[in-house]
Amino acid sequence: MPINELRILDALATRASLDLVARVEPADLAKPTPCEAWTLHGLLAHMTTQHLGFAAAAGGDGDPDRWKLVALGDDPVATYRDSVNRVLNAFAANDIADRKFPLPEFTTEFTFTAEQAIGFHFVDYVVHSWDVARTLGLPLTFQKEVLDAALKIAESVPDGQSRLAPGSAFGPAVDAEGLSGLDRIVALLGRSPGWPPAHRA
Template identity: 55%
Template sequence: MTMTNPLDTCDALATRTDLLAHHRAALRTTVELVAGVRAADLRLPTPCADWTLHGLLTHSIAQHLGFAAAVRGDADPAVWKVRPLGGDPAGEYAAAAEAVLAAFAEPGVLARRVPLVEFGGEFSGAQALCFHFVDYVVHAWDLARTLGLPVRFDAPVVAAAHEVAAVVPGGAARTAPGSPFGPEVEWSGTDQLDRVVALLGRDPEWRR
């Protein structure tokens, strides 16, 4: 059986769809979900087994700032460092999300070479966008389940995320320390977003 290269899928997706618009939709949805977070919420468990909501937010902020720097050619690993939240978690999260959106909005970004030090190499801008996009479709779902809120995306956004999720390598890589996604969860439901998160190791039945 021929295996599809996820990098090829990302490049093709950026050519065939408005991946920048899909990415904006995913990020803005996470900002809306985080907007009402209170200090007491930061202790809540999330579908990411190793993280409370505080951990998910600090991880996400570091990733947003790391991708934003990398898109502009910065390969300094320190940019990706996770730092504790301050007194305004929602504001910090929104600022980091806007930073990465601004970086990806720059002219010619899809054709750039992007040094993603946490991913072990250099990728095209389209591939970097694709990685960040699918991650934040899934993290939008994580946030919504953690906070007991609904999350919905337009069908083209979920279809694009599903196309990427379907080619993310499985096997031992999914159980390695630091893997962004766990082993696929068997799922027979009809909701397409639930299918995406199941492919990437989340249990669609998860409730706080």
């Protein structure tokens, strides 16, 4: 996919996450999320950290400390908004296609192309937007172009035992038979499209 097209799709997914996070109230931060290990506060801290890590990588910074969980402070929404602006500005660099991204959270053995790195970020924020929307009980709709591109990436992510390892980006795929669109994407990447369970309030 041309890098400029990928950047546009990534920005759409990332800004969708921001639109949802902007609606978070303090009481929401303790809510459970589709990411079993995290409340919404923990998920937002993870998302913020990821934005800052990718922004640093876009500038060639491979310091693993850039990926250490950040504190959200007294205004988690503002902290998240700042991280979104940083990563989108970093990805907007004119020479981004020529850069190599060190991503120590993935591996320290080699760097990634801009297309690979932004593709990772893009599919992650399609899924994390879904995570936040489900946590808050809000609707989420993406353009067909976003879903088509995200599905292609989701289908290429290896499944299996590696997804059970600590720190794995995605859990094992769940049954995606008969699913389409966003439901199929999140199922392939380890989320239950039916979350939250029906018995939850």
